[in-house]
Amino acid sequence: MLAAGLLLLMPSASSAADLHVTSDTIMRGFDRQTANGKKLAAVPAYEYLQLDYGNLKSTGLSLHANGWGRLNLGDNYNDGNNTGELLHAYLQYVSPGRDVLVRAGRQYVFEGVARDNIDGIYAKTDLVPAVVLSAYAGSPVTLDSSNGRKDDLILGGKISHSRPGLYDLGASYKYVADNGRRDEESIGTDLTLLFPGAAYLLGHSAYNLVSGGWKEHSYELRLPLKQFTIQPFFQYFSYADFFNNRNNSANPFRFLQGSDNSLTVAGTEAFWYPSEHQEYVLRFKNYDYDKRFSNSQLYSLLAIWKWKILSEVGAEFGRMQGNDAENSYYLGRGYFFWNISPGFITADLMYVNYDKAIYAKNSSLFTSVGGGTKFFNDALSLKLSFDYSNDPYFDADYRWMLKLNYVLDKTFAGAVRKN
Amino acid sequence: MKPLGYIVLLTAVLLLMLLVACTARNAYRLPATHPQLSELGERREFCTKCHGFKKEPFDFERYNHTSLFTDSHRLVAYQDERVCALCHSQTFCSDCHATRVELKPSLKNQTENYRRVQHRGDYLARHRIEGRMDPTSCFRCHGNPKSSQTCQSCHG
Numbered sequence: 108m109l110a111a112g113l114l115l116l117m118p119s120a121s122s123a124a125d126l127h128v129t130s131d132t133i134m135r136g137f138d139r140q141t142a143n144g145k146k147l148a149a150v151p152a153y154e155y156l157q158l159d160y161g162n163l164k165s166t167g168l169s170l171h172a173n174g175w176g177r178l179n180l181g182d183n184y185n186d187g188n189n190t191g192e193l194l195h196a197y198l199q200y201v202s203p204g205r206d207v208l209v210r211a212g213r214q215y216v217f218e219g220v221a222r223d224n225i226d227g228i229y230a231k232t233d234l235v236p237a238v239v240l241s242a243y244a245g246s247p248v249t250l251d252s253s254n255g256r257k258d259d260l261i262l263g264g265k266i267s268h269s270r271p272g273l274y275d276l277g278a279s280y281k282y283v284a285d286n287g288r289r290d291e292e293s294i295g296t297d298l299t300l301l302f303p304g305a306a307y308l309l310g311h312s313a314y315n316l317v318s319g320g321w322k323e324h325s326y327e328l329r330l331p332l333k334q335f336t337i338q339p340f341f342q343y344f345s346y347a348d349f350f351n352n353r354n355n356s357a358n359p360f361r362f363l364q365g366s367d368n369s370l371t372v373a374g375t376e377a378f379w380y381p382s383e384h385q386e387y388v389l390r391f392k393n394y395d396y397d398k399r400f401s402n403s404q405l406y407s408l409l410a411i412w413k414w415k416i417l418s419e420v421g422a423e424f425g426r427m428q429g430n431d432a433e434n435s436y437y438l439g440r441g442y443f444f445w446n447i448s449p450g451f452i453t454a455d456l457m458y459v460n461y462d463k464a465i466y467a468k469n470s471s472l473f474t475s476v477g478g479g480t481k482f483f484n485d486a487l488s489l490k491l492s493f494d495y496s497n498d499p500y501f502d503a504d505y506r507w508m509l510k511l512n513y514v515l516d517k518t519f520a521g522a523v524r525k526n
Numbered sequence: 527m528k529p530l531g532y533i534v535l536l537t538a539v540l541l542l543m544l545l546v547a548c549t550a551r552n553a554y555r556l557p558a559t560h561p562q563l564s565e566l567g568e569r570r571e572f573c574t575k576c577h578g579f580k581k582e583p584f585d586f587e588r589y590n591h592t593s594l595f596t597d598s599h600r601l602v603a604y605q606d607e608r609v610c611a612l613c614h615s616q617t618f619c620s621d622c623h624a625t626r627v628e629l630k631p632s633l634k635n636q637t638e639n640y641r642r643v644q645h646r647g648d649y650l651a652r653h654r655i656e657g658r659m660d661p662t663s664c665f666r667c668h669g670n671p672k673s674s675q676t677c678q679s680c681h682g
Contacts, residue, residue, distance in 0.1 A: 129617070133634070153629065157617045164559050173617040175627065189675075192626045195616050205555040208608065215616050215623070217607040222666070224625045231608070236553065239606070249625055249670035267605070271554070272581040275605060297604045305579055305587060309601040323662070327601055329588075336592070344662045350669070357674035358681040359657070360665050370660065376594050388593055394659055403659055409593060417569050419640055427655060434655050440646070442639040455639040457647035465651050473647035477637035492636045498648040508636050 150181030219279025220295035258287035292316040320348035417446040435462035450480035471498035554583035560612040
């Protein structure tokens, strides 16, 4: 795949090609108790690698890849699960007029009702004025663990129309089959409506063609009023249509599909910006159910003070007021991040108090302190952190983490063809 | 509304739009990439700070990253991911959306405490409450065989 990509890139490199590599190497350390009471010292090391090559800042061909892997340097940790994943690896083409985009390979497709990782091809065009068309087809990556990938298929697309300053309207479709069996088929609409006074309506509705019912309606208003912005929202979900219990689903969501419940969420976000350096945010959500639970509320309050770019202090207070004690908690968080170029120091403290104890403990305390610095013109950065947690699962959990981030940016002027 | 009615209505609306489109002339094209905000001396700023509130040919205000943007970007992301791709590679989205990354975003970027990411702190205990109150959000990311590997040890 990679080699084929590079080969394809060669003849088209009519302008300079850029290479961009980002490498994150992470080492963590902590102790775990195994089921048979043995103590285990885990030191997993991770590598997350991102590579982009080609005409990255202009049109033409480019190659993009990202993946990770884990190696256990200490005792065995997380044995049962796979130890790496290729998240994406695709070739992208953008036409000189910037009206055609094609991606081939493993990629994420975010397109209306599609938010899937596929091995396949995706194209998007705005050749027709004011109308955007897109389509994709391939094999869904997430289904490789359900009976292999034979006869797995995902396909779909979207059409949208826009009148700048007035509205955007889109309609999308998605079909997913696992081993030849139809697991999912949905259609949906996306909407933005602009009103005078810079107010907006944003929304999304989706319909399940397999079960024959509406999955969701999510709508949000944005009302800017000088230093304030108010964003009331409304969401409705029908569990029988939103969830599914076929091969492409997973626990613990399968039983929810059969629960015949529905959820209506209504509330608002409100922002107040008294100055460039301060910000206060309030969020309120009311949850209303058909079955199982009665009305519940979530309140969040957020305050952020910034004194320069990247240096800030923040505080958060939250209350989940569930229908009973089992579903209620208070949450408090405070953090700071202080940028002292080329380095920084930071700390985080989070405390959650549960109305009803979980495993005989009624709170979780999490703290983290960290710092770091940069070398070689910011190409290499080193970050170190220590965490402590005292919660229903761990009495005193100490962890450390070391992260090395390396960025390589290189332009190959040699790739320029002089004709 | 019945699905058939919905589809018929949609098709009619789309045909009408095509008609309008053929008469309208809208040649605006997004650039290939956006200059890096860090190179412009900013971290994460409202689009309107640099671009103002003009709605045509491109509407910037809609994309302002408020401090709750992590919880509420989906409605704009459904509409046109190319706008996000101006500044973000798919790797950026993958930190939170990945099929399988093993480390939750607050762990992978443990020192970036200024980011408001989901699952910060002890989430094993808290998740059952949030999961009961609104499981739809969880299903978006954990609702398939691969991305639910982390859950299987307890949820089967």
